[in-house]
Amino acid sequence: MKVYEYVGKRILKSYGLKIPDGLLIRELNEIENEEIRRKVEELGFPQVLKSQVLVGGRMKAGGVMFSNSCEESLEKLKVLLKKKIRGETPAGILIEKAVPHDLEWYISLSIDRDMRDMILIFSECGGVDVEEVSSSNPDKVMKGVFDEMVEKLPTVIRESAITLKKIMVERDLTLIEINPVGITKQGPIMLDVVLHLDDNALYRQRWIGKSDRSMDLFHFVKLDGDIGVIGCGAGLVMATIDGLIELGCKPANFLDVGGGATMDVTLKALRKVDELGVRAIVMNIFGGITKCDEIARAIAKFTTESETKLFVRMTGTNEDEGREILKECKIDIYNTMDELLEAVVKWLKEGEK
Numbered sequence: 001m002k003v004y005e006y007v008g009k010r011i012l013k014s015y016g017l018k019i020p021d022g023l024l025i026r027e028l029n030e031i032e033n034e035e036i037r038r039k040v041e042e043l044g045f046p047q048v049l050k051s052q053v054l055v056g057g058r059m060k061a062g063g064v065m066f067s068n069s070c071e072e073s074l075e076k077l078k079v080l081l082k083k084k085i086r087g088e089t090p091a092g093i094l095i096e097k098a099v100p101h102d103l104e105w106y107i108s109l110s111i112d113r114d115m116r117d118m119i120l121i122f123s124e125c126g127g128v129d130v131e132e133v134s135s136s137n138p139d140k141v142m143k144g145v146f147d148e149m150v151e152k153l154p155t156v157i158r159e160s161a162i163t164l165k166k167i168m169v170e171r172d173l174t175l176i177e178i179n180p181v182g183i184t185k186q187g188p189i190m191l192d193v194v195l196h197l198d199d200n201a202l203y204r205q206r207w208i209g210k211s212d213r214s215m216d217l218f219h220f221v222k223l224d225g226d227i228g229v230i231g232c233g234a235g236l237v238m239a240t241i242d243g244l245i246e247l248g249c250k251p252a253n254f255l256d257v258g259g260g261a262t263m264d265v266t267l268k269a270l271r272k273v274d275e276l277g278v279r280a281i282v283m284n285i286f287g288g289i290t291k292c293d294e295i296a297r298a299i300a301k302f303t304t305e306s307e308t309k310l311f312v313r314m315t316g317t318n319e320d321e322g323r324e325i326l327k328e329c330k331i332d333i334y335n336t337m338d339e340l341l342e343a344v345v346k347w348l349k350e351g352e353k
Contacts, residue, residue, distance in 0.1 A: 001197045001258045002054040002219055003208070006094045008193035011171060011207065015163050018189040020099050024052070026092040028081050031074050041070045046098040049073060050192075051080050051090040054219065061085045066098070087222035087253075087276075099189055101182030107161060108177040109146065109168050118146040118168065120161065122153055126180035157181065160188050172201030199233075199259030200289065219258070220272060225250025227344065228273035228281035228308075230266075232257050232290045240284045243341045249348065252278045260289045266298035271305075280309040282344055284337060287316025296322035300329045309347065313340040 009019045023039050030036050040047075051063035058064055063085040067073040073095060080093045106126035112119045122142045142149060150161050164176050175196035182189045197205060219234065223241075227249050231237035234256045241251045253276060257269050273281050285295050292314050299310065313334040314322055323333055334340040 001199050001202070001208075003195040003197055004052045004054065004091055005050065005193055006052055006092065007208075008195040009094075009190070011167060011195065012190050012193060015167055017160060017163055018187065020048075020096040020189065020191065022094050022096040024092050024094055025077055025081070028078065031077055037070065037074070040073055040095060043095060043097045045069060047073055048096050048098050049076050049080055050094045050096070051083065051085050052092045052094055053085045053088045053090050055086045055088050055221065058085055063090070088220060099182055099184065099191065101184045101189065101191075103183035104180035104191075105157065105183060105188075106177075106179045107157065107164070107181055108175065108179070109161075109164050109173075110175045115145070118165065120144060120146040120149040122149070122157075122161075124154075156183065157188055160190075171195075171207070172198045172205055174198050202258075202260045203289065219254070219256040220269075221254040222276065223251050223253050225252045226277075226279045228252050228255075228276060228278040229284075230255045230257060230269055230273060230281060231284040232259060232261055232286060232288075236284055236286060240282060240337065240341075243337060244282065244344065247341055247345045249341075249344060252276050257290075261294065263294045263297040263301070266295050267301055270298060270302040274302075274306050274308050278308065280311060280344065280347070282340065283310065283312045283314070284340060285312070285314040285316070287314070287319060287322075290316065291318045292316055292322030293318040293325060296325035299331060300325055303329050303331070311340055311344050311347075313337055 006024050009022065013019050021043055023043060045068050047067045049065045049067060051058060053063060062083065065076045065080060067076055077093055081090065103124065104126040106123040108121045110119050123140055125140050142152060146165060150158060153161055167173065168176055173195055175194065177194040178190050178192065180191050182191045197208065202208065227244060229237060229240050229251050231240055237254055237256045241254060244251050253273055255269055255273055257266055270281065285292065295314060299312065310331055312326065312331055313336065326333055334343060
């Protein structure tokens, strides 16, 4: 599960890491609030306004703007709150005081499941184009098992790296990426952060509250086809997409609702895919910590709002209850992924006759 930057920044701050002073704006009507205007002014200038989305390449897509006055910030807030970034509507806009810094570094911690260990990646060439540095100048990137690499880091960043490891373990994360780390005379400051939470740990990580879950609980990527795809678990969604492509279909998106998806989150996912103007939506659900009756209730609600064709394969926890709900909605449920995909292809061919 991907986590919004503003949530990640709260976590970093709670562990003593330095972050810029900031303010989250969620709705357009907040801009008219005098208290909000005062808080924007009190942050100081210049400011950075960052769209809170889960897709990558936010800056290049126009999701980051800069401001030198309160009025300029308020005008740019109006633009960003309405602007979709690579098909994703922002959960809000994070306004931060721009922090002068001398250098921009990159650091990340991730889990290598084959090695069963934590991997540290570090580079003194952080920023927007760090991926290009990795391919064109690999000698400028350090990578290896955390415990072997941490002592090789510059002294100024070493304690921060140890703190990041502590966060990884205690918060059940699979990824922490700080890009960039701003290096100042007062020490490092975390200018941006990407966190991925292990879906299987949602039940014990209470810092993801209900308000955050409703906004954050799925991973979405827009593709160029006309068949929507929703599943629980990235591997299952990718397998569904691969299966559709092999059968000559064109997926419109990747959408993983994650483990433990509620009715509200699933309904939000269905609406998001439907907004793409798809011909049909394929749902491949395996109920582990996800409950099939929650998924089914979302589908039932969705059918009262949209006539988009649905293909559903659903198995696992509370499957019988889910099937009863969908039976009342006259939605067919397929037992295997092969049956699901074959039904989609058959429906498409019949529509072409």
